[in-house]
Amino acid sequence: MVVVGCSTVTSGTAQVDQDAAPVYRASVSASIAASIASSSARESERQASLTRAAVQSSCETLSTTSVEAISKVNEYVDAYNNNSPGLGSKVDPAVDALNHSADAVSRSMSDALLPELRDAMNGWIDAARAVATAVAGRYGPDEFNPAVRRLNEAKTHALNLCDAAYRR
Template sequence: MLIGSARGLRIGGLLVGGAAAVMAVVVGCTSVTGGHAGVNARDAPAYRTSMSVSVSQSAASSSARESERQASLTTQAMHDTCETLSTSSADAIDSVNAFVSAFNANTPDISATEGPAVDSLNKSADAVAASVTDAIPAQLKAAFKDWVDGAHATAKAIQAHVGPGEFNKTIQDLNDTRSNALSLCDATY
């Protein structure tokens, strides 16, 4: 019987404790706070000013964060296209130099260097053109377009087997557009 009565005491204690908790909640919820509902006319102007300043600061902070985000997107877009230009134009120039060396040496394998030179020029032009976005500033966009146009023109000159004077002019223009674009790219870092 000792086991049963200890169990009964525990259950009875839990019931009494539960009832006391319910009573405490009921008594606590019935208290009334003093005062009256109404606007505190003396503090209202200070509150309105505080809220106005807070909203203004929040808007300025939000605007600054958006400006920083836009600048970051622009910088990333410029760097992506600059990297595309740098790597693809280096490959194109190497291929063109191999073609020029074969041409100047009047070697029988000149046709073996012509195709790769044309392909690498067109590949670079297409890659740069595809990587240009609206986020890039106009001056840099124009420099990229000049490279694209120059690379395509040089590829056409190689395919057309233009004379040495015209070919040298085309190469010089290509080198100038590349130098200009890469200089503008360097300024973005």
């Protein structure tokens, strides 16, 4: 085994090049600022991507699950209005579809969802559960109709916010 080494001792006193120091400091400062700006831009894009994914998830879930829920509620209302002997068979499907939609929308929400849209989704969830309770309890028109009106308003409001979020 062979070990080779070199050492040179330099004597003298270190001195700052007064002309180059300001340029060096400016270069370091510019480099730090560029790094911060780049990191900030990447983080902003990451957050925007998370928000887009959250909006898409919740909006698509509401859009798809609310169709069946409203369809089943309409079948229940038709049977109710026509004093149909099959009214009882329309209760569980309506209640199940409303609760399924509320559960699915709730699961689709994340912290990245825009706060106003999160509030609108929660409005749908609450309204869907209220109509499910009204259907299951076979509430009369004085209690049922306002609950359905809130459901329709909640859906319209949330989907309008979804449309606005997609256009951003």
